Amino acid sequence: EVQLAESGGDLVQPGGSLRLSCAASGFTFTTHWMSWIRQAPGKGLEWVATIKQEGSERYYADSVKGRFTISRDIAKNSLYLQMNSLRAEDTAVYYCARRRGDVWGKGTTVTVSS
Amino acid sequence: DVVMTQSPLSLPVTLGQPASISCRSSQSLVYTDGNTYLNWFQQRPGQSPRRLIYKASNRESGVPDRFSGSGSGTDFTLKISRVEAEDVGVYYCMQGTHWPWTFGQGTKVEIK
Numbered sequence: 345e346v347q348l349a350e351s352g353g354d355l356v357q358p359g360g361s362l363r364l365s366c367a368a369s370g371f372t373f374t375t376h377w378m379s380w381i382r383q384a385p386g387k388g389l390e391w392v393a394t395i396k397q398e399g400s401e402r403y404y405a406d407s408v409k410g411r412f413t414i415s416r417d418i419a420k421n422s423l424y425l426q427m428n429s430l431r432a433e434d435t436a437v438y439y440c441a442r443r444r445g446d447v448w449g450k451g452t453t454v455t456v457s458s
Numbered sequence: 459d460v461v462m463t464q465s466p467l468s469l470p471v472t473l474g475q476p477a478s479i480s481c482r483s484s485q486s487l488v489y490t491d492g493n494t495y496l497n498w499f500q501q502r503p504g505q506s507p508r509r510l511i512y513k514a515s516n517r518e519s520g521v522p523d524r525f526s527g528s529g530s531g532t533d534f535t536l537k538i539s540r541v542e543a544e545d546v547g548v549y550y551c552m553q554g555t556h557w558p559w560t561f562g563q564g565t566k567v568e569i570k
Contacts, residue, residue, distance in 0.1 A: 389550055391559040405558050444554040448506040
């Protein structure tokens with residue numbers, strides 16, 4: 345069964361850092377683009393970042409560029425999102441998704457608050 | 459950025475009746491490879507989004523055939539031929555043609 349499982353969400357203070365992980369299973373991880381998409385409480389969906397198969401190309405939303413880094417570990421079948429300089433407006437459920445959203449995880453919650 | 463505009467934002471429907479959601483983009487969604495990367499997602503209360511339609515009109519495996527997508531260029535539609543109780547939730551269009559990928563605001567479907 346194709347599955348994505350996010351982890352790493354937590355309560356963090358403004359200015360702090362957090363690393364999210366997404367474990368992929370049931371498919372050939374190396375052959376697919378992977379993305380992070382977030383949803384603030386009571387709000388709509390916002391694309392955050394995408395990484396292509398070999399990791400050579402990465403794309404970011406302007407709202408996170410320079411603060412967040414998307415990466416992948418082929419050996420561990422895992423996707424990551426390193427989040428630095430966190431702000432209150434980064435508070436959201438973060439989903440990892442395959443390709444253009446054909447598979448989603450259940451999400452992990454990030455809360456940025458003092 | 460490509461702006462995706464959905465209408466209506468709220469859609470009360472009667473069980474068994476049809477429903478239609480419009481999604482308009484501020485630029486053509488035809489990619490250089492000839493494909494139109496317009497997706498429709500359903501998000502039921504308390505659940506992750508689920509893709510219903512990809513490339514404007516292709517239904518995902520396992521999606522009931524009462525859901526259909528149509529449109530081209532900048533104008534797209536999601537139709538539910540006969541609404542069932544399990545269809546309650548928020549529906550989003552998303553374009554994956556231009557960076558950054560962008561979503562519509564969402565349309566909340568509820569039963570009258």
